[in-house]
Amino acid sequence: MCEKLNASLDFLRDKYGCPAGMIVAGSEGFELALSNGKKVVLLPWRVERRFVELKKIVDGKTLEDVSTFRFAHFTAGGDPVKLAAKELDLAVFLANSPVRQIFAVRNGDSACNILASLENGMSASVECGTRLPAGTEAMDRHEIIARRGVASDRVVDTQVPQSSIYTWTDSGLRTYTDVDTELFGLTNEQVWVVRAAFAVLMKPALAEEWNHAAAAVRKYATAIVASDADNKPVIF
Amino acid sequence: MKPVKIAMMGMTHGHTRKYYQTLLENQKLDWVASCAEDEEAKKVYEIYQTGVPCYLDPEKMLSEHPDIEAIVLASANDRHFEQMKFCAERGIHILSMKIPTFDMEEYDQMIEMVEKVGVVCQIELEMHYNPVVKRLQQEIASGKLGKLLSVQATNITLSPVWAFPWQGNPEASYGKRVPLGDGSGRFRGGALCDHPHIFDLIRWLTGSDFASVFTQVAPNLRKELEVEDMLMVVGKLQDGTAFLFDPSWSRLEERLKVPAPGWEIFPKRMEVNLTITGEKGMLMCDCFGPNVYHNGAPNDRYTVQYTYFDEWIGLIDEFVDCIRNRKQPKINLKWHRKTVACMNACYDSVAKGKAIAL
Numbered sequence: 347m348c349e350k351l352n353a354s355l356d357f358l359r360d361k362y363g364c365p366a367g368m369i370v371a372g373s374e375g376f377e378l379a380l381s382n383g384k385k386v387v388l389l390p391w392r393v394e395r396r397f398v399e400l401k402k403i404v405d406g407k408t409l410e411d412v413s414t415f416r417f418a419h420f421t422a423g424g425d426p427v428k429l430a431a432k433e434l435d436l437a438v439f440l441a442n443s444p445v446r447q448i449f450a451v452r453n454g455d456s457a458c459n460i461l462a463s464l465e466n467g468m469s470a471s472v473e474c475g476t477r478l479p480a481g482t483e484a485m486d487r488h489e490i491i492a493r494r495g496v497a498s499d500r501v502v503d504t505q506v507p508q509s510s511i512y513t514w515t516d517s518g519l520r521t522y523t524d525v526d527t528e529l530f531g532l533t534n535e536q537v538w539v540v541r542a543a544f545a546v547l548m549k550p551a552l553a554e555e556w557n558h559a560a561a562a563v564r565k566y567a568t569a570i571v572a573s574d575a576d577n578k579p580v581i582f
Numbered sequence: 583m584k585p586v587k588i589a590m591m592g593m594t595h596g597h598t599r600k601y602y603q604t605l606l607e608n609q610k611l612d613w614v615a616s617c618a619e620d621e622e623a624k625k626v627y628e629i630y631q632t633g634v635p636c637y638l639d640p641e642k643m644l645s646e647h648p649d650i651e652a653i654v655l656a657s658a659n660d661r662h663f664e665q666m667k668f669c670a671e672r673g674i675h676i677l678s679m680k681i682p683t684f685d686m687e688e689y690d691q692m693i694e695m696v697e698k699v700g701v702v703c704q705i706e707l708e709m710h711y712n713p714v715v716k717r718l719q720q721e722i723a724s725g726k727l728g729k730l731l732s733v734q735a736t737n738i739t740l741s742p743v744w745a746f747p748w749q750g751n752p753e754a755s756y757g758k759r760v761p762l763g764d765g766s767g768r769f770r771g772g773a774l775c776d777h778p779h780i781f782d783l784i785r786w787l788t789g790s791d792f793a794s795v796f797t798q799v800a801p802n803l804r805k806e807l808e809v810e811d812m813l814m815v816v817g818k819l820q821d822g823t824a825f826l827f828d829p830s831w832s833r834l835e836e837r838l839k840v841p842a843p844g845w846e847i848f849p850k851r852m853e854v855n856l857t858i859t860g861e862k863g864m865l866m867c868d869c870f871g872p873n874v875y876h877n878g879a880p881n882d883r884y885t886v887q888y889t890y891f892d893e894w895i896g897l898i899d900e901f902v903d904c905i906r907n908r909k910q911p912k913i914n915l916k917w918h919r920k921t922v923a924c925m926n927a928c929y930d931s932v933a934k935g936k937a938i939a940l
Contacts (some may be wrong), residue, residue: 456859
């Protein structure tokens with residue numbers, strides 16, 4: 347996997363003339379190994395196009411006075427606590443504000459629901475589950491509710507993600523959603539890992555910011571487990 | 583079967599107009615009269631031209647129509663106790679709006695007076711008569727999903743307060759003025775009071791009751807309101823099912839005095855969606871979708887036009903059946919008590935900043 351990712355990263359590095367770096371597998375996902383020996387935890391969701399656009403909508407005041415982030419993410423397997431913690435990082439990223447408090451309710455390794463409040467007064471809810479059947483694509487939804495406007499990565503009056511292309515052939519239904527021409531051929535998940543590594547190489551200041559955010563994600567995960575166990579909010 | 587002579591009272595509730603078609607068309611009913619809370623409510627009622635006479639005094643209505651057997655109490659929450667007493671004392675069957683009262687002592691008095699005279703008292707929780715919910719209940723009962731592990735549900739709407747001002751009034755909606763927390767400028771009585779359905783549905787779907795709840799109120803979207811309009815609830819049922827509810831008024835609206843096309847600013851004015859995780863799989867459900875869409879009059883704004891209207895038909899059918907065949911409605915005062923108690927616990931959780939055990 348890393349070989350394919352690094353070939354794509356090398357392509358971008360060569361084209362845009364940026365410093366050396368290599369994508370490597372880390373304990374919590376992919377990392378970028380820099381030529382100075384340092385490692386940076388990659389946060390691919392922070393460069394995913396839809397979230398970048400949602401952030402522009404918030405930062406550019408297309409939405410005014412955000413009240414609530416309403417996120418959901420369901421997968422086939424995995425750890426719902428880590429999933430919820432990453433979703434919370436996305437809220438932090440979009441809100442430009444750290445987490446103040448988390449209250450979590452879990453059901454084993456299958457479901458994790460959390461409510462969080464941010465330092466700037468905004469509210470966030472995250473619904474996560476891992477019981478989709480094996481092989482099913484992940485299902486997620488991100489909605490931002492403000493005094494002026496609502497933004498979302500899902501179409502109004504739909505429940506599941508839409509695709510760019512639908513084909514019905516003898517092999518059944520196939521769908522395609524390609525998001526990156528330069529990296530055409532990679533899966534979307536791979537695209538965002540390469541783009542995340544490329545973003546750090548192009549903007550070195552991200553290295554510290556992301557390592558700091560990754561540490562916060564680990565802190566959120568610990569708080570989620572503690573809140574559920576004690577049936578109490580964890581205040582940071 | 584002899585049609586039930588029925589009347590409506592109050593005419594200030596947001597659901598009032600939803601009864602008109604059913605009451606007029608259902609041959610098992612004879613809608614003989616209405617009684618408005620005040621001149622303003624009477625004026626709005628007359629816009630709909632039902633042809634049914636409207637009074638301002640319930641005694642006068644009854645003296646003109648002494649054969650009234652049942653009354654729909656389409657009024658503000660703080661009027662329900664007095665109106666229920668009025669009906670019970672006269673042996674009149676009652677269809678109450680979704681929150682009989684938030685005062686649990688008053689609630690128990692309601693149970694007592696209804697049971698004493700033996701009248702039917704059905705609570706209006708119309709989701710039970712929605713065809714998608716019917717299918718949902720069948721799917722869950724079939725066991726395909728296995729034991730339910732987590733339920734996430736929305737009951738989000740626009741805010742009805744501009745058309746139905748009592749819903750933004752803490753006393754009229756919650757029954758008294760209780761701050762959300764120490765020093766809070768907001769009071770109980772907003773979006774939560776408007777959205778009991780998901781609290782009720784999860785009890786039906788799982789057969790379990792609430793164990794604990796934690797509630798978080800977010801900044802209001804509507805600065806002018808003195809009640810909450812954005813909140814989220816998480817908790818657990820006694821059988822271990824985890825849940826997360828969103829009962830907010832998170833869809834903005836034009837501030838119309840009378841609901842009409844163009845009411846919504848966000849394209850979809852109302853949503854009840856459920857995401858259910860079971861031991862054997864997952865289910866997602868939109869109780870009011872898909873629909874049809876337009877961007878025409880009056881605002882040329884992309885709008886979801888609903889195609890779901892069955893709820894009041896089934897609800898009234900059950901009410902008539904219970905009256906004529908002396909049955910207890912599914913949603914009766916005793917059943918609904920635990921739902922209302924949980925909603926009160928949500929407010930207590932906001933006030934205390936901690937989970938509340940039930």
